[in-house]
Amino acid sequence: MARKFLVLADLRNGNVRNVTYEILGAARRLSGGGEVSVALLGKDVARLAEGLGAYGADKVYVVEDAQLENYIPDAYSSVLDRLIRTAEPDVVFMAHSAVGRDLAPKLAARFEAGQVSDVIDVAEEGGDLVFTRPIYAGKAFTKVKFREGRVFATVRPNNLPAVEPESGRTAAVETVPSQISADALRTFIREVVKKSTSGVDLTEAKIIVSGGRGVKSADGFKPLYELAEVLGAAVGASRGACDAGYCDYSLQIGQTGKVVTPDLYIACGISGAIQHLAGMSNSKVIVAINKDPEAPIFKVANYGIVGDLFEVVPMLTEEFKKVLAE
């Protein structure tokens, strides 16, 4: 069955995030020859359109406007609303990101449609699209299909298989006027405070170095940041570390907090409360460093070192430095 897809390109710091390519791979696979279009919204984003064809886009709608530089629900939804009415997709895909999480349900409500959030897999079964998603932050999973109506879905980064770009494949680029009237925007952004300490976003990071109560203080995170820098990793934390004030809540990983599935998760001084394990135990490889050999984190870890993180982490940093320089 041919299906038409509309994918919202997810951007960060002026670049297309990998999750967009992951979504395009799935859209291409499931389209059955139906058109895969991409909505590319922002300020000065036309330059990004060309690269999307190689990942599976047939058409790219480019909508440029200074009002789209940051995400404003009314601005983004009015543009997407129009694009959906133009392209008439069967499926609207977005990333499960700060933008997609906020925007998809707004549009799904407007189109009286269902939505499946935080998708980690999608397949066609008996003519239906069946979406797999975690519940209870990954303590369990459900498979969901749609009974009726247009499909809205948000996709978790790092989970759908990445596809290799097909060089020479191009998309038709269509520039669409934004038609945003400033009066129609009911909220506006006065200021953006950049707080992300490293350039690597936690939910999309391939490697995460995470600290718990064992880190003992805000200063105690320093060796973790040093290790993260060598590995190009993001730094995360357990609820214990956040509650104790060692770090910002935006770093928290767990059932309350972010759910992550990196290739490598290095847990330092984290005992492994159930609510933390829910947020990270689906990582591909888990390394635990903890003084307490009985800590529950060792039950989910692929590799464990029983020892003091302040001794082990700097040694790891040195060893990685040495090996990666080879």
Add this chain to the structure above:
Amino acid sequence: MNIIVCMKQTFDTEERIVLENGKIKEDGVKFVINPYDEYAVEEAIRLKEQHGGQVTVITLGPSRAEEALRTALAMGADEGVIIDDPSLFGDEYTAARVLAAAVQKFPYDIILCGNQAVDDGSGQVAVRLAELLGIPHIGTITKLEVAGGKVTAHRDAEGDVEVVEGTLPVLVTAQQGLNEPRYPSLIGIRKANKKSLTRFTAADLGVDAGAVRARTEIVETFLPQPKTGGRILEGDLADQVKELVRALRTEEKVL
């Protein structure tokens, strides 16, 4: 100020998930106010303390959710509303339609919700509700100020903070870090237990259950493969570190 909080009762986050006949078992489970909704309740009470007014807490769910409502009342909310009509239980599309009908029975200046529930984790219902009510929303906020009909909120956008402004009426969704929810006082608990709750059915809300039927359907619920625990490295610490790095590179190939 008329303040509405929409909340859900969920499993405590320390609970394990057990399946029985393909369904999640609820026997013996400790239930709590969804932690994100608890931030919303706390913030609502603080707004009332600052500006005066009334906090109405609304929940859609089975009758066990009454306990969560009473907790919110004990914290300081004024009125509790439960929609425990099973014909209105469906997916996020259903929940938002039903809550919109319930919310419209009350005056409101601001609506607060959690940004997601720790069970389904969809993060849809609050945003949908704002859209259905025709009011703007500000999602995943970590700070809120309301003054003279103007709202300023800090929105958590993947680690960055957006300072967002708007005007009432507005719906905001609470993110962790917004506040530290209070514990109900003994007097609060006693008062809350005596309060009568408002109950709504589909007929009370004028909602046709067929018209708000779930758009989605759960085909299967399953548990992840249990982890067996891996290798605890042994020997001299320097050797352990070397061995770990080697294994990550050559066996796991994650570097």
